[in-house]
Amino acid sequence: MDTVAQAQTAEADRRLTIVADENMPLLEAFFASIGNIIKLPGRRISRQDLLERNADILLVRSITPVNQALLEGTSVSFVGSATVGTDHIDTDWLKQAGIPFANSPGCNASAVVEYVLSAMTVVLDERDKCFEDVSVGVIGCGHVGGMLADILEELECTVVRCDPPLHDAQQEAQQAMAAKGRDEGRQPSQPVYEPMEKAMACDFVTLHVPLIKEGPYRTLRLLDADMLAALQSHQTLINTSRGQIIDQAALKQRLQRIDELFAVLDVFENEPNIDYELMMLCRLATPHIAGHSLDGKGMATAQVYEALSNTLGLPVRHKLGQFLPEPPLRKMNFSRDAEPQWALHTAIRACYDIRGDYNKLRHGRYLPEEKRGEYFDSLRSNYRIRRSFNRVKVGLKGGRSVLQDYLEAVGFRID
Numbered sequence: 001m002d003t004v005a006q007a008q009t010a011e012a013d014r015r016l017t018i019v020a021d022e023n024m025p026l027l028e029a030f031f032a033s034i035g036n037i038i039k040l041p042g043r044r045i046s047r048q049d050l051l052e053r054n055a056d057i058l059l060v061r062s063i064t065p066v067n068q069a070l071l072e073g074t075s076v077s078f079v080g081s082a083t084v085g086t087d088h089i090d091t092d093w094l095k096q097a098g099i100p101f102a103n104s105p106g107c108n109a110s111a112v113v114e115y116v117l118s119a120m121t122v123v124l125d126e127r128d129k130c131f132e133d134v135s136v137g138v139i140g141c142g143h144v145g146g147m148l149a150d151i152l153e154e155l156e157c158t159v160v161r162c163d164p165p166l167h168d169a170q171q172e173a174q175q176a177m178a179a180k181g182r183d184e185g186r187q188p189s190q191p192v193y194e195p196m197e198k199a200m201a202c203d204f205v206t207l208h209v210p211l212i213k214e215g216p217y218r219t220l221r222l223l224d225a226d227m228l229a230a231l232q233s234h235q236t237l238i239n240t241s242r243g244q245i246i247d248q249a250a251l252k253q254r255l256q257r258i259d260e261l262f263a264v265l266d267v268f269e270n271e272p273n274i275d276y277e278l279m280m281l282c283r284l285a286t287p288h289i290a291g292h293s294l295d296g297k298g299m300a301t302a303q304v305y306e307a308l309s310n311t312l313g314l315p316v317r318h319k320l321g322q323f324l325p326e327p328p329l330r331k332m333n334f335s336r337d338a339e340p341q342w343a344l345h346t347a348i349r350a351c352y353d354i355r356g357d358y359n360k361l362r363h364g365r366y367l368p369e370e371k372r373g374e375y376f377d378s379l380r381s382n383y384r385i386r387r388s389f390n391r392v393k394v395g396l397k398g399g400r401s402v403l404q405d406y407l408e409a410v411g412f413r414i415d
């Protein structure tokens, strides 16, 4: 081997080995300059894989449990999860083992908000109501819940925000101010956080909390059997957080009562082997894809790439905008005669119609039980390209209108 070839081999040898979930988008675009990428199915990444491949970096999604059993004795020295939720990661163990970890806070907030808005339009149409007619309890007001609550207020819904950690932090900040002699009270622009009971009484109740298994802000079975039994026929419960936030058996029991309580579930206990009976009792149900816009998933990869680059002391060379294609739907137009609520619902569902995902998941009922888990996962892996509302322009005729306000509130660009 000549010197150049030897040098090239040595260079290649020094490159990091990145083991990544095969369904993380834009892996090569972001990480090829950092290391050699080995793609594996997320549910099957094992300690053996990491040892055999001498992995330095592990990049996962929500379906790979990352803990001592997976990593101890391997050469993995960075873990990235292209997700918001971190309930699949033993962050305490990673800390103790000195392995840096990064996830992607807020990456898919718009996608989840758009999912909830789409679900709401379906239910509102069925109940012959508009956004302004209903109250919405938003439980968990971080990236997703906070954005959703703001938008719903602009659509003239009555919004009840519930977020005990944010409520307590607000109180502490006020007490600290008061202690310093600057008792300025609550700032007018600060949100008001209400008790859970008030949120649970709204026409729509939507959950946007992390899965927390213990402690004062525990969310495991946050909605218990009593709360679920108390839900009324006119209400709609939406869960895009994690299946374990709700007592699923109790929800199933409640939905078996013949009335018009609606459930919209994107997340289930025991994914991908979900309870099909429960799923069939839902008004809408989808295979954990609320956050799956290309923009949201791409942003997750971008955030993990940035964190890894910073950890390695490398320059951040790539930005998501470089790699995103044109959206399939670029523009829609409404005439002067478009009735605002109809046009808003139409625009939302032109961009993302939750019923397509619902119909596909329901189709799984025709499969033998043992094939349904695989089917659930295949719907997630082969997910069609879905784009954010803010990639779409809407053409309107005439001067400023209520419709323009609504469309802008949900993220469309007005042309």
Ligand SMILES: NC(=O)c1ccc[n+]([C@@H]2O[C@H](COP(=O)([O-])OP(=O)(O)OC[C@H]3O[C@@H](n4cnc5c(N)ncnc54)[C@H](O)[C@@H]3O)[C@@H](O)[C@H]2O)c1
Residues within 6 Å of the ligand: 084, 085, 086, 105, 106, 108, 109, 112, 139, 140, 141, 142, 143, 144, 145, 162, 163, 164, 165, 166, 208, 209, 210, 211, 212, 216, 217, 218, 219, 222, 240, 241, 242, 266, 267, 288, 289, 290, 291, 292
């Ligand atoms: N289905 C999907 O595709 C999808 C996509 C994104 C996020 N998620 C899930 O949604 C969750 C929320 O996402 P996010 O980006 O808004 O997270 P976030 O961390 O920005 O916000 C979570 C909020 O929940 C609040 N909270 C914590 N404990 C609470 C409690 N006991 N009661 C009420 N509020 C509580 C926190 O104070 C915080 O404001 C994630 O943790 C993840 O599990 C699912």
Ligand SMILES: O=C(O)[C@H](O)[C@H](O)COP(=O)(O)O
Residues within 6 Å of the ligand: 061, 062, 063, 082, 083, 084, 085, 086, 108, 288, 290, 291, 292, 380
């Ligand atoms: O926590 C999250 O970000 C979401 O649950 C996430 O969208 C799930 O992502 P996946 O595992 O399908 O990549």
